[in-house]
Amino acid sequence: MLIPPPLSLYVHLPWCVRKCPYCDFNSHEFRGGTPPFDAYVDALLADLDQDLPLVWGRSVHSVFFGGGTPSLFPADAIERILQGASARLRFTPEAEITLETNPGTAEHGRFEDYRRAGVNRISFGIQTFDDATLKTLGRIHDGAQASAAVALARDAGFDNFNLDLMYALPGQTLAMAEDDVMRAIELAPTHISHYQLTLEPNTVFAARPPGGIPDDDLAWDMQERCQALLADAGYAQYEVSAYARAGRQCAHNLNYWRFGDYLGIGAGAHGKLTLGSEQAIARRWKQKHPTAWLATAGTPASIGGDERIAPERRPFEYMLNALRLAEGFTLAAFEARTGLPGDAIHARLAVAVDAGWLHLEGDRVVPTPLGQRFTNDVVALFLED
Ligand SMILES: C[S@@+](CC[C@H](N)C(=O)[O-])C[C@H]1O[C@@H](n2cnc3c(N)ncnc32)[C@H](O)[C@@H]1O
Numbered sequence: 001m002l003i004p005p006p007l008s009l010y011v012h013l014p015w016c017v018r019k020c021p022y023c024d025f026n027s028h029e030f031r032g033g034t035p036p037f038d039a040y041v042d043a044l045l046a047d048l049d050q051d052l053p054l055v056w057g058r059s060v061h062s063v064f065f066g067g068g069t070p071s072l073f074p075a076d077a078i079e080r081i082l083q084g085a086s087a088r089l090r091f092t093p094e095a096e097i098t099l100e101t102n103p104g105t106a107e108h109g110r111f112e113d114y115r116r117a118g119v120n121r122i123s124f125g126i127q128t129f130d131d132a133t134l135k136t137l138g139r140i141h142d143g144a145q146a147s148a149a150v151a152l153a154r155d156a157g158f159d160n161f162n163l164d165l166m167y168a169l170p171g172q173t174l175a176m177a178e179d180d181v182m183r184a185i186e187l188a189p190t191h192i193s194h195y196q197l198t199l200e201p202n203t204v205f206a207a208r209p210p211g212g213i214p215d216d217d218l219a220w221d222m223q224e225r226c227q228a229l230l231a232d233a234g235y236a237q238y239e240v241s242a243y244a245r246a247g248r249q250c251a252h253n254l255n256y257w258r259f260g261d262y263l264g265i266g267a268g269a270h271g272k273l274t275l276g277s278e279q280a281i282a283r284r285w286k287q288k289h290p291t292a293w294l295a296t297a298g299t300p301a302s303i304g305g306d307e308r309i310a311p312e313r314r315p316f317e318y319m320l321n322a323l324r325l326a327e328g329f330t331l332a333a334f335e336a337r338t339g340l341p342g343d344a345i346h347a348r349l350a351v352a353v354d355a356g357w358l359h360l361e362g363d364r365v366v367p368t369p370l371g372q373r374f375t376n377d378v379v380a381l382f383l384e385d
């Protein structure tokens with residue numbers, strides 16, 4: 001029996017000052033003047049109106065403004081989005097509301113205004129504090145500006161913030177990777193995301209890879225050393241790339257990884273929704289290009305695709321998310337989220353346990369350190385036959 005899980009709202013804001021050469025997000029350099037903020041906000045609310053019948057009566061537990069560079073948007077635009085959303089949907093009183101911020105766009109007064117607009121969590125795209133590497137990455141800020149942006153947010157009263165770091169960067173040594181993590185810890189964030197740089201297809205880095213990218217062994221050493229530094233400083237790893245102080249995990253991302261539901265509004269945004277009455281799980285995504293989406297938002301033409309996740313595919317999709325988590329999952333959660341009986345995965349679970357990838361802790365299925373290293377292989381076991 002499918003039971004509707006917590007609901008989140010993802011809002012995609014697609015523009016950036018400059019496109020970074022490693023980035024394959026749906027982000028677009030805006031050339032000439034300022035992006036059409038007002039028209040975009042109107043379009044977001046029309047987009048939300050169109051999706052509302054899928055979530056009647058449900059409450060929103062978290063909102064995430066992702067990008068692109070959401071911090072390009074002025075606070076009054078963010079406020080209008082939040083006011084419009086809360087007029088259409090019930091927000092829980094403790095709802096986590098995160099805004100992604102590029103340190104190169106931080107300026108005095110901005111963070112106060114974002115707080116007044118209702119944002120209560122900031123996620124900074126720091127990447128590294130090393131100035132030469134920031135240049136190679138095409139970033140618009142240096143290390144000092146990154147630290148200064150965090151100080152501005154803290155002064156404005158934000159006590160809940162994340163720093164995004166990347167490792168295995170061009171020319172990076174183990175000591176440099178450790179130094180980045182230590183500098184991040186000094187800024188006392190509640191959360192750190194630590195991503196291995198990947199060369200994504202259709203990016204400048206994939207076409208012309210920069211020299212000096214650490215090999216797999218060095219990348220693995222970096223991840224292990226940084227994980228230890230973070231643990232010593234009180235940041236527990238709870239997902240492949242996510243570390244948090246106690247009680248400060250990202251509620252929004254946790255909901256994704258626990259196979260929760262989310263509405264996705266804005267250019268290219270994806271949503272996943274449990275439809276209790278139909279006993280179905282729907283995925284819906286929007287037109288990807290901002291211009292195409294803006295021209296059609298709120299109409300069926302803005303929908304890039306709409307599909308149901310077939311029951312046979314649900315175990316794989318569930319594992320793709322849940323096995324990223326250190327906590328793993330319970331069979332009861334699997335049943336509630338997929339609508340399938342636990343029997344549907346017993347044989348495959350047994351194979352993974354025999355391989356030393358998963359182990360059982362009471363009613364929990366938890367990835368072992370080996371399983372965490374080979375997540376893709378474990379997840380592949382659950383592909384439909
Ligand atoms: C949408 S971006 C975040 C916010 C903002 N656009 C910025 O870059 O400052 C999300 C994060 O994904 C990570 N990321 C992007 N491309 C990546 C890649 N190719 N490999 C690893 N991490 C990547 C970066 O740490 C980035 O901060």
Ligand code: SF4
Binds near residue numbers: 019020024025068
């Ligand atoms: S600023 Fe962020 S979203 Fe924009 S191109 Fe760079 S990494 Fe991608």
